[in-house]
Amino acid sequence: EVQLVESGGGLLQPGGSLRLSCAASGFTFSNYWMSWVRQAPGEGLQWVANIKQDGTEEYYVDSVKGRFTISRDNAKNSLYLQMNSLRAEDTAVYYCARDRPRWGLEIFFDFWGPGTLVTVSS
Amino acid sequence: DIQMTQSPSSLSASVGDRVTITCRASQSISNFLNWYHQRPGKAPKLLIYAASSLQTGVPSRFSGSGSGTDFTLTISSLQPEDFATYYCQQSYSIPYSFGQGTKLEIK
Numbered sequence: 001e002v003q004l005v006e007s008g009g010g011l012l013q014p015g016g017s018l019r020l021s022c023a024a025s026g027f028t029f030s031n032y033w034m035s036w037v038r039q040a041p042g043e044g045l046q047w048v049a050n051i052k053q054d055g056t057e058e059y060y061v062d063s064v065k066g067r068f069t070i071s072r073d074n075a076k077n078s079l080y081l082q083m084n085s086l087r088a089e090d091t092a093v094y095y096c097a098r099d100r101p102r103w104g105l106e107i108f109f110d111f112w113g114p115g116t117l118v119t120v121s122s
Numbered sequence: 123d124i125q126m127t128q129s130p131s132s133l134s135a136s137v138g139d140r141v142t143i144t145c146r147a148s149q150s151i152s153n154f155l156n157w158y159h160q161r162p163g164k165a166p167k168l169l170i171y172a173a174s175s176l177q178t179g180v181p182s183r184f185s186g187s188g189s190g191t192d193f194t195l196t197i198s199s200l201q202p203e204d205f206a207t208y209y210c211q212q213s214y215s216i217p218y219s220f221g222q223g224t225k226l227e228i229k
Contacts, residue, residue, distance in 0.1 A: 035218075037166075045158075045166065045209055047218040061217040062123075095165055106172045107213035108156040112165035 002026040002111045004096050009116030016086050016120070022079040022096030022113055030054075030074040033099035035109060036081050038092035048094070049081065053102050064090075086120045093117050124148050124212050128221035134229040139200045143224045145193045145210035154214035157186055157195045159206040166209065170195060200226075 008020040022034070035050040049060045049070040058070050069082040079096050094116055097109035125148040135141050145155065153173040158166040168177045170186035173193055183198040197204055205228050210221040 044223045045160075045211070045220040047211075047220070050216075050218075059216045106175075107154065107218075108168055108171040108211075109158075109166070110168050110171075110177065112167070114165055 002098065004098065004111055004113035006094060006096050006113045006116040009094065009118045011119045011121065012086060013122050014087055014120055017082070017084045018086065018118060020081040020083065020094055020096075020116060020118070022081075024077045024079065024096075024098075027098070029072075029077040031101050033101075034070075034072060034079045035097045035099045036070060036079075037095045037097050037109065037112075038090075039095070039115075040089075040092045043092075046092075050099050051079070083118070086118075088120050091118060091120050123217055124151060124215060124219055126210055126212055126219050126221040128208075128210055128224050130224060131222065132225040132227065134227050135200055136229045137200050137202060141197050141200060141226065143195045143208050143210075143226075145188075145195070145221050147191045147193075147212055147214075150190045151212045151214035153189045154212055155186075155188065155193045156211045156213060157184075158209045158211065159204070160209065161206045202228075 003025045005023045036048040038046050038048050051058050051070045055072050067085045071080045096113045098111040100107045127146045129144050155173045157170040160166040169180050169184050174186045185196050187194050208224045
């Protein structure tokens with residue numbers, strides 16, 4: 001059974017830093033792109049970043065470029081999101097999601113974790 | 123960046139009704155269009171990928187159609203568990219983007 005479990009969320013002040021983790025199990029982690037998607041309270045979904053199977057390619061939404069860094073450790077079946085210079089508008093539930101496989105042409109998020117809440121407030 | 127616009131933003135319907143939600147992209151995205159639904163407090167769930175392909179395990183009452191800029195999600199006969207918020211998402215180009223959501227409520 002595919003499982004994704006995020007951790008590391010919390011309450012912090014503007015300008016602070018936080019590292020989110022996502023533990024993956026039930027599939028061959030190193031075969032898949034992985035994404036982070038966030039949802040501000042009461043709002044819709046926003047794709048944040050993704051990373052290629054071997055970590056050689058990363059992409060970000062403009063609003064987090066230069067502040068957030070996505071990474072992965074295939075030996076630990078783990079995905080990470082390092083968030084620096086946090087702003088109030090980064091307050092959201094952060095989901096990790098399985099992205100496309102190395103052999104896939106279609107791109108979709110077929111499994112999601114339950115999410116972890118990040119609150120940025122003074 | 124590609125903008126995704128859903129309509130309606132909210133919808134009231136009854137169990138057994140047929141409902142359709144539309145999604146429009148600001149430029150052509152071929153068939154790189156996915157549909158998800160999300161129940162309160164839960165993670166989104168993939169329903170349809172590549173515009174019309176039913177995700178494994180999703181009931182056949184869900185169907186998707188369209189290509190280019192205009193897409194639809196149809197639920198043929200609403201069930202109680204279908205009352206949720208629905209999102210379309212384009213995977214044609216980065217940054218991947220979602221529609222604003224359609225909240226499907228019980229009439």
